[in-house]
Amino acid sequence: MATTHTTAAPKKSKLTLWILVAMVLGIAVGYLIHTRSSPTVIKGFSTNIKLLSTIFIRLVQMI
DSSP states (O other): OOOOOOOOOOOOOOHHHHHHHHHHHHHHHHHHHHHHSOHHHHHHHHHHHHHHHHHHHHHHHHO
């Protein structure tokens, strides 16, 4: 009796795609904030973004 083996295509991780999308969005947001905002808005934005980066670094350190 002949058996047929079908192999499913391996699932590709879309992590690389998500990293590239995040990089492009980060560059775009940074450029727009830099070119179209006043210094007070930029200062407030940088304070808020610093909070997010601190949270991210602490989460990575927990691993």
